[in-house]
Amino acid sequence: MQAFSQLLDSLIYTRSRNAKLDLIGAYLKAAPDPDRGWALAALTGDLSLPAVQPSIIRALVSQRVDPVLFGLSYDYVGDLAETAALIWPGADMPDAAPPRLSEVVNELQLLTRAQAPVVMTRLLDRLDANARFALLKLATGGMRVGVSARLAKTAFAEAFALDADDVEEVWHAVAPPYTALFAWAEGTGPRPSPEDAPVFRPFMLAHPLEDRDVDLTDYAAEWKWDGIRVQLVHVGGETRLYSRAGDDITRSFPDVAESYQTPGVVDGELLVRGDVQGGEAASFNALQQRLGRKTVSSAMLSDFPAFVRLYDILFDGPEDLRPQPWTERRIRLETFMSRLDRDRFDLSPLVDVPDFSALEELRLGARDAAIEGLMLKRRDSPYISGRRVGLWYKWKRDPLVADCVMMYAQRGHGKRSSYYSDYTFGCWTENGELLPVGKAYSGFTDEELMMLDRFVRNNTVARFGPVREVEKTLVLEVAFDSIHASKRHKSGLAMRFPRINRIRTDKPAAEADRIETLRRMVR
Incomplete structure (x- = not known):
């Protein structure tokens, strides 16, 4: 578990793609079976441990830590796993050796939701802050360490001098912890065959x-x-x-x-x-x-x-x-x-x-x-x-665009967990009411992210859990592929792939687009 936690910690602070490939490859070559297989499954999103829900983690921490202190810390850090790992007081267990990754996975796979609090408490007590972070990311399925499934598979291929496309071809013919896959990679077993099973082939x-x-x-x-x-x-x-x-x-x-x-x-x-x-x-x-x-x-x-x-x-x-x-x-x-x-x-x-x-x-x-x-x-x-x-x-086709007003903001995930980077925006009705029409978290530069985050912090008017309502003064030019009628949204509209195209500090909020303008774009 310690080696896996060190890998995640290194990946979070590494920006270079090649450096990430080297880190993952070195771990996969050094770690034993089945630890490395479970690590690879976690990085590629192929590991499911449904018994541990975020609500369980919140409840466990609140039993050990003042809930107000935890709430303030979570608000500052922005990531549940990181907050819980840092603030968890642990227990005096000097003789308790940290568990192996495979031991943790095997235990969590057999859990029911009723058993999860007791088992998670015992595991958290046996680990240091870095390993607790790895455990919580593993258990809740939210890795977000800047590694895509494709990158992890490429790292595996490069580590064992295999063709990345050949790895993709056989990937779905094996299941975690991929013992047969590693045997093939190290020359001790045959190439897994996808021929007789309804497996996925890369697009x-x-x-x-x-x-x-x-x-x-x-x-x-x-x-x-x-x-x-x-x-x-x-x-x-x-x-x-x-x-x-x-x-x-x-x-x-x-x-x-x-x-x-x-x-x-x-x-x-x-x-x-x-x-x-x-x-x-x-x-x-x-x-x-x-x-x-x-x-x-x-x-x-x-x-x-x-x-x-x-x-x-x-x-x-x-x-x-x-x-x-x-x-x-x-x-x-x-x-x-x-x-x-x-x-x-x-x-x-x-x-x-x-x-x-x-x-x-x-x-x-x-x-x-x-x-x-x-x-x-x-x-x-x-x-x-x-x-x-x-x-x-x-x-x-060229995107559609509309001038919208920022209404709400939430913190992002991973590298953006400390920034308000997810924005809900709206347009005006004929009666002057602002209704949400979409949500976007892309399209802006790092410099623009800093500016938007600063705006949210300086213009918050209300808080709803992790959501911040802001003054309705900032206009965002939003690009989107299409817009459709929707009964699920109060505005009656749903955007397809919205992203921030431009920040319109030059435009008064009252001059943003109206709902009726967007309705005319519906096909």
Whole structure:
């Protein structure tokens, strides 16, 4: 546990990507099994310990520390795990050796929520402040140490001189603590095989189109649909539906999974039908009604019927088509489509244009509820995981913008835990009431973050737990991809991917946009 806590501490204070890779790699080579496997699972988000909830941690600390002192400390530090680790008084246990990481994980995996307080108290008493921080991050699942799953996998690959794409290929064929994966990496075991199981394969991704120095005759154009990218896998009589991150979302979309019974692996966009009679795709807001649900009611299935618009095919039965050029895979996909349920699957159509001028005109006019922009795919490109320059490009439509007024702020996470970096903003009704229309935590520089944090601290008018209400005087120009009607929000609107585009210190709050202006942007 001590070595793992030292790794997390070093990662938090390390900015360099290469330095992070070296730190993780050194730990993975030095730590024993299964400790290193559980550490890798924690860094990649593959470790789930649901018995320990943040509310339990708050309650435990409040039993040992004056609740007012804890509240003030938490408000200052901004991170629950860090606050609890620092303020926990511990116990006089001189003979209690710190537990191994695997010991901690094994114990926490078997916990019920009723048992969690007793076990967590005993573990916290056996650890110093750094190890307590690691324990709490591990138990609550909120690592936030500046390491993505991809970076951790890359560190593993580099540490053992493996190809990162090959690691991605076999990753989902093994489970934590990845004993077989480490055996393969160290040459003491075979390469794990994903062939006979419905496992996730890494997606091929696109680079943003930043110039027009590409020959359109070498590329096929198609719409970039505004749903979520998914992969459908049917192997050995089992079907799985995976998100772009590799999360299994089959239970959230049983209607799609049950309709996909043809052996193979396809890549597409998960959408919801708007007009069931016409069969057109609805906005992303409609799809959101079903995202993240563990169980889906019959009413939800009826009101928001899901379908997949197919882009590509990776496997046709057991045959791996990824090495073949896009043109060949497209032909195979069209043939494969004939075996699928047409109510649940269709083919993303190609866009036939003579030149970039015509393509740009199409992109600028693409304000359909389910269209996010355009894709360019090199006709001779194989299907390769990750982003490769020159093969696929995405050309998103220009964002919409609106001038909004900051209303509330919250502290961020990780490196931003000491700053108010999450901002809720609103627009005016015709009666002069300010209603929230969105929330953003990106788009600004570090210098602008300092300025915004200072504004929140100097202009707080009320506190609601971690939320600060501020004076309604600062205008933020907000960029967003689209806006949709929403019954879940008081304003009746929901923004798609809002981010801070500009801080309008030059504009009076009274001149910010009105709700009616945003309603006219709804498609």
